[in-house]
Amino acid sequence: MLNLEQIDRILIIRLGPLGETVLTTPVIYALRQHFRDAYIAYMVAPTREDLVSANPHLNEVITYQTVVPKLLYQMARRKFQIAIVLQPTFRLVIHTFLARIPFRVGFETNSGGKKLLSLAVPNNTAQHETQRYLDVVRALGVEVVDDEPQVFVDSVGSAWANNFLENQNLDDSKPIIGLNPGAGATYRRWRAANFAVLGDLLHDTYDAHILITTGPREGELAAQIAAQMSHSPIIVNQTTPMQLAALLKRCNLYISNDTGPMHLSTAVKTPTIALFGASNVNQWAPPWDKHAIIARRECKFIGKLSSREWDAYPNHARENLEAITPDIVMETVEKHTW
Secondary structure, eight states: OOOGGGOOEEEEEEOOOHHHHHHTHHHHHHHHHHSTTOEEEEEEOTTOTHHHHTOTTOSEEEEOOSSHHHHHHHHHTTTOSEEEEOSOOHHHHHHHHHTTOSEEEEEOBTTTBTTTOSEEEOOOOSSOHHHHHHHHHHTTTOOOSOOOOOOOOOHHHHHHHHHHHHHTTOOTTSOEEEEEOOOSSGGGSOOHHHHHHHHHHHHHHHOOEEEEEOOTTOHHHHHHHHHHOSSOOEEEOSOOHHHHHHHHHHOSEEEEESSHHHHHHHHTTOOEEEEESSSOHHHHSOOSTTOEEEEOTTOTTTTTOOTTGGGGOHHHHHHHHHTOOHHHHHHHHHHSOO
C-alpha cells in the first residue's frame, strides 16, 4: 500500500457531462483537506474546464486529449504519484498505467475489473452520485467532512452576469427566479405549458423577474414558453458553463428538470427545486439543505432505474411529470425557505 504521507502530486480524472462533473467537486475538497500541500490537478472533458477552473483547491485543470501520445505526455511529464479515476472506464486506467503513474485508484471497471488498479473500489450506484465518487477517496483513508458540491465563479464570469442583467434593466429590489425547461431526453421535460403557467404565477405572487435558461438546441423551447406567458421573461442561451454558473448564483430560486444546470444551481448555493420524472431520485436528487425535490414517489421505478434504463419506460416518465402541476410547484415554493 502506498504511504499517503509521501504523496504530493495527485491527478483526478472524470470525463463527464456537466452534472456529473459538478457532483465530483466534493472529492476535490476532501483531497485538499487531507493533502494540504499537494499539487492537485483535475483532468476534464473538453468544454468542462469552467466547472473547476476557479476552484481554489486545485492547482491545475487539464483538458483531456484524444490523441493518445499527447495525453500520455500530459500526464507523464507532470510526474503524478497517484491517479484517482472517477469513472469505471478501463481505457483511462490503461492510460494512467502507460503514463507511469505508480498508484492508481478507481472503480472496478466495466471491461477490466480490477486490472491495473492499485486499489479497486466497488462501483456502488445504489447511493447518491456524490457518495459514489467519495467512496474512492474514502478507500484511501481520506476523511470526508463535506459532501456538498461547490462550483466557484471567477471575476470574468461575475462581470459577464452583472453586465447581462444590467442590460435587461431589471429592478434590483425584485427577486430573480430561474426556470430550466430543458433536458437531454424529451420525456424528462415537464411540459412547456406548465413552465409558462408557473412563470406567470411566480411573477404575480413574488413580483419576480423570470429568467429562462436553455441548453444547446433548446432556444425554441424557451421561445415557446415565453409566447405562452402573460409576462415577458428573460431568455438566456448560448452561455458557457462559467457564465451560466454566474447567472444562477444571481438567482434567488431556480426550478429545473433533472439535468446538468440543476446540479450547477445547487453547487453555486442557489435554492433549487428539482422536478423528477425519469431519474433515480436516490442517485441524482439534491439531498442538501435549501433544495427541494418534487417527484411521484409512488412510481415503482422512480428510485430504482438508472438514467439509461428509463429509455425503455418513457410513458411512465411522462405520467410522473404529468402528475406534477404548477400548483404543486407553487406549494413547494411557498413552503420552502429561499
